[in-house]
Amino acid sequence: MSSMFIKDDDFSAFVTTMIEAGPVYGPVAKRSRFIFERLESPEELRLDYDVTILPPKKLFFPPAQDLIRFDADEFKSAIDPEEKVLLGVHFYDVKGLDQTDLLYSERNFDSSYMANRQTTTIVASNIQNVSDRAFFASVGAGVPAKGHDAFLTSITGGYVFEPLTERGEALLKHGAFVAATDAQVAEAEKVNAEALTKCKEKHEHSAEDIAAKVAAAFDNEDLWSELAEDCFSCGSCNTVCPTCYCFDVQDTWNVDAVSGQRTRYWDACLTADFAQVSLGEGATENFRGSRGERFRHRFMRKSVYLNDKLGQPACVGCGRCSAACTADIADPVRVIDRIMAS
Amino acid sequence: MSHQCHWTEAVDLFLPREAKIVKTAQPTELEKHFTLQMIDGEPVDFQPGQIMELGLLGYGEIPIGFASSPTNPETFDVVVRSVGRVSKAINQLEAGDTLQMRGPLGHGFDLDKLRGHDVLIVAGGIGLCPTRSLINYILDRRDEFNRFVLFYGTREPCLQLFTDDLACWRGMEDVEYFETVDQGDPSWTGNVGVITTLFPKVELGPETRAVICGPPVFYKFVVRELDGIGVPHENIFVDLERRMKCGVGKCGHCQINDKYTCVDGPVFAYSEVEDLGEAF
Amino acid sequence: MGKPKVAFFDFACCEGCQIEMTNYGAEPFLELLNHVEIVEFREAMTEKTTEPIDIAFIEGSFTRECDRARLEEIRERAAIVIAYGQCATTGGINALKNHQDDYKEYVYGTDSDMPHLDSQKAYGVDAAIKVDYYAYGCPVNKYEVLQIVLHLLHGKEPVIPNYPVCVECKRRETVCRFLEGDHCMGMVARAGCTAPCPAAGIPCEACRGFVDDPNIPALEKVLVEQAGFTPQRAHEKGRMFTANALEATS
Known part of the structure; x- marks a missing residue:
């Protein structure tokens, strides 16, 4: 599929037409930061955002998602996806989604997630501003983003729109697109290549070297407890992570006391009770009872356990965990530097 | 997208099946022994060592192993120990009551x-x-x-x-x-x-x-x-x-x-x- | 079987948590009344009861020895006792006086000699009687209370979070107070409130108390290093709703 071009002056009308056709989500400002939100008008769209507080996984796997609903007589699946367009996803978040797609579809196909995923058209966009903590250029660098339906790049005078799937191509009808010139395509490539040079943080070692060293440090209890000394077990690093997808499940009743729902909620392996079971008579067993053990599990998972399956680490370098950690101990670049030096 | 099953053709992983309690026994103060039969009549084809999610709507689900031999395909047994919200609620149930299960799940004994x-x-x-x-x-x-x-x-x-x-x-x-x-x-x-x-x-x-x-x-x-x-x-x-x-x-x-x-x-x-x- | 009988009682508190019960709006409140019978609730009705009750919500701290007998009497006839609101669960804001000697004069001035103002340290009601469940918060989260009641109606133990408020802030994409140059205690505060304060730009004061295992040294460190607190202020910061918990950890 060949690349198209739309002028700055026509872009707003393109977004408006898409909004009229169905729900469109994109980055919008929230106080001093950004979030993905349903767009009411094209003016809200902030393609110049650096990073959103939560990754776009929230649109496919919401923080609270009903799995089944029941009443006195029956129970049924709560899967009810919304056909939508998601506009303006940076490539690192596309990679996060692609990883989650694999993990939620392999072995057992999770329709509660995949239904939302398969009814969404994703338009990725170039990174106009790089957040302070991002290191996406130095993680999984050889693995291209995939799973999106089109790629939008801001260049002089407008945007290059590269359709990648039929879904992406179908969006062309909403705007005044013309074929992009070779020069425009070349400029788009240059813009995207330049974004990779702007990260302030970067890994100094290859994913293979990191995986080997982190795995070898598994039994170094002193190291993990030192790294986790200031950990609040708040799970913020998990909650904002585009590649975290663990959940808890709870049943609740509605106020009629008869009907209700079984709901899954984002859970976090850094929180204290994540691996705790009741043994009866008030006794419990916590299979990851210390801060160090929980901290270690996150780093094993992000840099060791899933590498073979994903072909890259389970980290996309968005830097959200670094920014979200109040104690500032979660930054993968700094933590891995410390482990490499151990 | 590279993962080619479409959601409309997939089984909903979280949708349970209903089972009826055929028989109960109370071997200890905390444990209750249930014999269950699927209401849809489809036998549960399990291996010893495999597990199921046994559930009660409003209360939740618990993972639990099959306690009977698959050589009897008509019914299967579970023993529930009252340790948490779900197990305590299940252990209030008696013969004739229904609950839900998902499974068999996981790998049993080879x-x-x-x-x-x-x-x-x-x-x-x-x-x-x-x-x-x-x-x-x-x-x-x-x-x-x-x-x-x-x-x-x-x-x-x-x-x-x-x-x-x-x-x-x-x-x-x-x-x-x-x-x-x-x-x-x-x-x-x-x-x-x-x-x-x-x-x-x-x-x-x-x-x-x-x-x-x-x-x-x-x-x-x-x-x-x-x-x-x-x-x-x-x-x-x-x-x-x-x-x-x-x-x-x-x-x-x-x-x-x-x-x-x-x-x-x-x-x-x-x-x-x-x-x-x-x-x- | 009749509807479970529910009663509200209060000790040292502002009774604001009882007022929360009247803030549901008519529909959910009336719906709730389809399932329970409220037999004593002085914020909303004049009747009182001496009969056995199924669920007793007790608001307020235990801070006068003379209240013990009344607490024991309630415990005696209540199948389930819920410590209702932060004063009843941890001593709440009343426990601030536990670290002061001159609070009586400070608060009551020339009237401070009056005998009914005599009190000792403030604790949650579980310092006097066995408590079955805890509804945290100043005030309580009324929707959580509704879930507690719905759970108990079904004989199911209520689900009360033991993770910090940060989880709820992140889920609703609240901009972290620390990223806006402010302070916060959400990292050690028990969630369950849905984190309305940081969402409104106000730091979390841990009004539901701490999680079971709060990292207090890290809290003080962060308040000093990132919010510019003096070590003294950082040390005392947690006391507002959790004076007794801090006492236990220090």
């Missing part, structure tokens, strides 16, 4: 690796429930296996499960059954001591296939005994328990290093998990 060999089962406490499925399977097809040795340990005599079964096993000639309690009571005339005190009572060879299921502290002590006998670790099978929510390898709670207990286990060859720092 029966081909046990057939034709001496089999030792070492069960501790409620660990007898998932192994009871295997025990009854072996008893139902006794000639497919060689010697059958069974060790069962509980903290106190009153905590013994399946007391009818135990009485039966004690009297059977082709089962070498040994039992122990950590602490006896006035009526107890049997062995007193931890599970490992049963090992000197029977001569076992290195070709034995061993199955272990018990509380978290149990495994390393039993393995030490088996090492003494010379049983290779790939012939030792452990049935592990972790916190579990989804049962289908997604929710992350049951992870032991990179393994998901619910889909990679709950039965593992000891050699698969002995080097995992989070296993024992």
